[in-house]
Amino acid sequence: MIFSLFRKDQRRVTIGTLYERVAAASRVPGLYLSLGIPDTLEGRFESLALHMILVLRALKPLPEPANDVAADLTDALFAELDAALREMGVGDTTVPKRMKKMAGAFYGRAQAYDGPLDSGDEAGLALALGRNVTGDDLPATGLARYALATDRLLKAIDLDTILKQGPAFPEPETFKEGA
Numbered sequence: 001m002i003f004s005l006f007r008k009d010q011r012r013v014t015i016g017t018l019y020e021r022v023a024a025a026s027r028v029p030g031l032y033l034s035l036g037i038p039d040t041l042e043g044r045f046e047s048l049a050l051h052m053i054l055v056l057r058a059l060k061p062l063p064e065p066a067n068d069v070a071a072d073l074t075d076a077l078f079a080e081l082d083a084a085l086r087e088m089g090v091g092d093t094t095v096p097k098r099m100k101k102m103a104g105a106f107y108g109r110a111q112a113y114d115g116p117l118d119s120g121d122e123a124g125l126a127l128a129l130g131r132n133v134t135g136d137d138l139p140a141t142g143l144a145r146y147a148l149a150t151d152r153l154l155k156a157i158d159l160d161t162i163l164k165q166g167p168a169f170p171e172p173e174t175f176k177e178g179a
Contacts, residue, residue, distance in 0.1 A: 030172030
């Protein structure tokens with residue numbers, strides 16, 4: 001009985017690995033150097049949110065247990081954000097307020113990106129990404145092309161592949177303006 005305390009929950013390990021793969025993809029230098037995501041705390045949140053949104057969109061139409069994977073992955077995201085805030089020294093009384101604000105931003109972006117991603121509207125997505133990710137009124141066209149290509153790529157793979165090999169993300173430099 002006591003040895004069960006030392007066994008890793010395989011589901012938690014799988015979700016943790018998947019989360020780490022998405023987080024690593026959101027930190028690829030080409031996103032910041034080639035596609036204009038600011039290398040700031042906010043920029044890193046925006047990149048992580050975009051990559052999570054793309055993976056969650058890919059999971060949505062897949063058969064069970066994809067919904068459970070999506071829910072667990074979302075929980076992992078918010079657990080990591082909570083831990084990061086605490087590590088940065090944000091006080092215990094302030095963390096819930098910040099988490100509420102971050103959750104609102106995450107779900108707001110998911111809603112803002114869904115329509116353009118669904119319809120393949122590069123211009124509309126570029127405007128939304130420019131406003132949210134790069135923080136200006138100029139469209140983030142390269143980032144929009146990257147997000148659309150990623151959305152197509154992720155939707156072409158099955159749940160087993162996502163869980164075993166991780167989600168596939170294209171090279172950001174391919175989508176640099178003028179490339």
